[in-house]
Amino acid sequence: MTLDELQWQVNEHQELDLKPLFEAFRKQSGTADMAGFVRFLQSQDALSTASLAAIHGAHGTIGSRPRAPNDDGPTPGVELERYETIGLLGEGAMGAVHEARDVVLGRKVAVKTLLPDVRREKAFYNRFLAEMQITAQLDHPHIVPIYGLEVAGDGTVAYAMKLIAGQEFGELLDAARVEVEAGRPLAGNHTLEGRLEVFLKVCDAVAFAHEHGVVHRDLKPSNIMIGAHNEVYVMDWGIARVMGPGGASADAGLELYDREGEPLAKERTRVGQMLGTPAYMSPEQATALNDQLDGRSDLYTLGLILQEAVTLKAPVTGNTAVALITKAMQAKREPVRAIRGTIPREIEAIITKATHKEPAERYATVKELAADLRAFLRNEETSAAPDSGVQKIGRWISKHRIHSMAIMLTLLLAGAGTAIGLLIRTNSIRQAQHEAEMNRQEMQTRSAL
Numbered sequence: 342m343t344l345d346e347l348q349w350q351v352n353e354h355q356e357l358d359l360k361p362l363f364e365a366f367r368k369q370s371g372t373a374d375m376a377g378f379v380r381f382l383q384s385q386d387a388l389s390t391a392s393l394a395a396i397h398g399a400h401g402t403i404g405s406r407p408r409a410p411n412d413d414g415p416t417p418g419v420e421l422e423r424y425e426t427i428g429l430l431g432e433g434a435m436g437a438v439h440e441a442r443d444v445v446l447g448r449k450v451a452v453k454t455l456l457p458d459v460r461r462e463k464a465f466y467n468r469f470l471a472e473m474q475i476t477a478q479l480d481h482p483h484i485v486p487i488y489g490l491e492v493a494g495d496g497t498v499a500y501a502m503k504l505i506a507g508q509e510f511g512e513l514l515d516a517a518r519v520e521v522e523a524g525r526p527l528a529g530n531h532t533l534e535g536r537l538e539v540f541l542k543v544c545d546a547v548a549f550a551h552e553h554g555v556v557h558r559d560l561k562p563s564n565i566m567i568g569a570h571n572e573v574y575v576m577d578w579g580i581a582r583v584m585g586p587g588g589a590s591a592d593a594g595l596e597l598y599d600r601e602g603e604p605l606a607k608e609r610t611r612v613g614q615m616l617g618t619p620a621y622m623s624p625e626q627a628t629a630l631n632d633q634l635d636g637r638s639d640l641y642t643l644g645l646i647l648q649e650a651v652t653l654k655a656p657v658t659g660n661t662a663v664a665l666i667t668k669a670m671q672a673k674r675e676p677v678r679a680i681r682g683t684i685p686r687e688i689e690a691i692i693t694k695a696t697h698k699e700p701a702e703r704y705a706t707v708k709e710l711a712a713d714l715r716a717f718l719r720n721e722e723t724s725a726a727p728d729s730g731v732q733k734i735g736r737w738i739s740k741h742r743i744h745s746m747a748i749m750l751t752l753l754l755a756g757a758g759t760a761i762g763l764l765i766r767t768n769s770i771r772q773a774q775h776e777a778e779m780n781r782q783e784m785q786t787r788s789a790l
Contacts (some may be wrong), residue, residue, distance in 0.1 A: 347375065357387060357661055372749045380434045385619055387662035393665040414539040421491045421499060424452055435459050440504060450488060453498040473500045475555055483546035506569050510539060511562030518653035521680050536650045537714060542573040544643060544711040551636035551707060556582045560642045561621045580616045584635055619665035621645055624698050627669035637700040640707050644695025651688055653680055672698035690726035716720045
């Protein structure tokens with residue numbers, strides 16, 4: 342397949358100029374492989390669902406599993422001794438996730454495998470292994486737990502993880518937006534406070550990863566899952582980077598190995614330099630400065646997610662991947678405006694600080710971002726928007742209503758007492774003056790006699 346043929350397929354379903362993207366891919370990867378280019382486009386979310394269907398239908402194994410033109414069936418599950426495949430949960434550029442049943446423990450799990458056409462490529466294989474190893478070693482309540490590694494009869498590697506029955510954070514935000522636009526009252530996780538509580542759990546997970554030297558690099562609402570019992574998980578660590586000496590955080594003991602059992606270098610082999618989702622990239626990520634990425638890149642992305650959680654609108658908009666990447670490079674985003682009502686000044690200041698173009702001007706850590714947000718929820722002063730003198734008084738009064746009412750009552754009573762005393766004194770003076778006047782008149786009358 343040629344670039345012109347691919348462009349023709351895409352033009353049937355969306356407006357997307359592939360030439361600049363192909364040049365960027367060729368420059369970064371050093372190859373002109375069309376299958377690799379399609380995988381690159383998929384990793385950037387540049388192709389619409391219709392375009393993907395057309396490409397796969399016409400060309401079989403380009404970037405994903407082989408499909409016949411009218412084949413809408415799920416990818417077959419890998420034959421694993423311990424797990425029975427139930428159905429397909431999702432499929433991306435490199436891997437597929439199936440719902441399966443653990444025949445030993447009798448529970449349902451999610452099993453992730455590489456797609457057949459990328460298993461032979463060492464770079465993708467090692468990235469898959471690294472995702473599994475990183476996720477397994479980041480033992481945190483808000484990072485999806487890994488149950489174990491499995492190897493199929495054909496040598497295919499897969500890993501089982503907790504099956505989360507719930508919804509993506511993006512789906513929750515969409516539902517909340519519908520309620521707001523309809524003018525209906527919000528409840529539970531749909532309220533601003535509820536959405537912020539979910540976001541804070543994400544911050545806790547990402548902060549933990551950063552403390553262990555790992556940058557996620559693909560944070561977005563669709564990679565955040567909310568379980569049936571309101572548990573929150575950060576998913577998809579497939580392009581996570583273990584920070585080396587150049588990062589702000591040192592490796593804290595994570596051990597990564599390739600398919601031969603050899604230690605993986607911190608700078609793992611990459612296919613292309615620009616990794617992530619364009620609408621949620623930091624400026625340094627969009628300019629492919631991967632060796633300089635540290636926790637502040639994820640922090641920028643969290644700032645965008647926070648804006649979306651608060652406004653219920655996309656923080657960065659564009660018709661093409663190129664437009665989104667250009668905006669990301671320039672740190673341009675939509676204004677922080679609510680669909681209805683206003684956004685608290687503290688929230689807007691937190692978003693502005695987190696999404697500053699210069700990493701040094703952002704919060705130093707995700708923990709600091711979370712601390713400011715929790716301060717806002719407690720009605721306390723934030724570092725992003727310090728209080729003025731009047732605001733300090735107003736905040737104290739709002740937090741100490743009983744004390745404030747007692748003070749005001751005391752002042753009122755003190756004022757009333759003063760007024761009563763003044764009135765009594767005034768009356769006494771007037772009475773004395775009246776008696777003196779009466780005495781004077783009486784003396785005048787006697788003198789006249």
